[in-house]
Amino acid sequence: MVSGDCCTKYIRIDPSGMKRVIARLDIKGNKLVKGIHLEGWRYLPDSPNDYCNKYYLDGIDEIIYVDAVASLYNRDSLKEIIKKTTDNVFVPLTVGGGIRTIEDAIEILRSGADKVAICSQAVKTPEIISEVASRFGNQCMVLSIQAKKNKNGSYSVWYDVAREKTEIDVIEWAVRGEEAGAGEILLTGIDHEGLEKGMDLELIKKVSEAVSIPVIASGGCGSSTHFADAVNSGADAVAVAKSLHYGKMNIKSLKSELGKLGIDIRK
């Protein structure tokens, strides 16, 4: 009898859970911006709230705001955008970028966010993950990971809006994040970000097989096929940005195409 199956460690991704369509809005000051590889930000014409309201009415499942410059100053405009969002948008809202202390997290949550996404500060002081999780619950703590592939095929964690490299391995970091109490991972593939040419499927697969918490894949989704590929690689949700902001993709038609591709999504 020859069979390799018994020896292969293989985690089956159950396709039965509903997958979320998330709009990611990168924000600079009071403007919506979009870059490539998390840099070279270009301003979009309308306010983030206008985009957000439209996505809500089109049936988006969730919203993510990321302060693209993660500034120490000028946080008031971000809080103002969050507050305005709660007037008209009744789906979950995650906010990240520039959260350095538990007090920063409290302010963001008080402004109306449901979850905070933390990237750089988690790299600098990993304790913040468990602090936020124990104070507000795991569901509130989203570990944001900016990942970039190395020449040897491994992935390293980057931070400070993809400007600083660490020697931390992405897979190990994701596992540590889950152990520390993160309830979700927002996984941005820097190499694919802003190109709309498809997502980093290898990265998505490796991370979602390593952790048992939901993984939100971000970076490179430009079509329903890209979305479905990410889901079939293990993503629980996909964050879409550029294609939505520039009107190349519409949430209603995206959802109907995903339905045809056999992806379980909210109608």
Add this chain to the structure above:
Amino acid sequence: MKIVTIIDYGMSNLLSITRAFEHVGAKVKIAESSNEIEGSDYLVLPGVGAFPDGMKELNSRQMVEPIRNHAKTGRPLLGVCLGMQMLLTIGHEHHTTEGLDLIKGQVLPLPKDIIGFKVPNINWHEIKMPSDGRWQSTILSQSKDLTDFYFVHSYYAKPDRMEDVLATSKFGNLEFAAAVQHNNVSGTQFHPEKSGEEGLGLLSNFLKL
């Protein structure tokens, strides 16, 4: 205009639920102390966090009896997420904690060993009408069977009496109470204030009870 009293015990996304009620035309009053709960027409117990912490905060603010008294008046009470879980008799999060005991039953952890289903359960899930189809004159009277709502939870309510289960949802092969109701006391495990237009519809329905 309907006036909704939302209990503030330091553990909820107060702003979101306030805006949602305002959006459906209610005037919102925030109750920060026990005497502000008395005399409410529509009372809402929101909540995000752990069961023992929630009960500790309600107890330290002496809000437990006023909430129970409100329930006795027959006027509507709605618990959301942790607020719904605390309506039950006992919670088993971290350790055993007494709840408000307005709906007989327990709050149990979601199983962590169902392949493909992750805890916390953060997702939209459809809710199902019980076989006796009794959504008339409840918070779900305008909702369609199998509508999707947004859930964020690691524990679930298990009422002792089947008739207190207003709607169910599935987590893998586990069927759990997505909504509960006993007379004037209702609760949702999901977040209507985060469930889009369907969620707003539920809140608007609550105001018609």
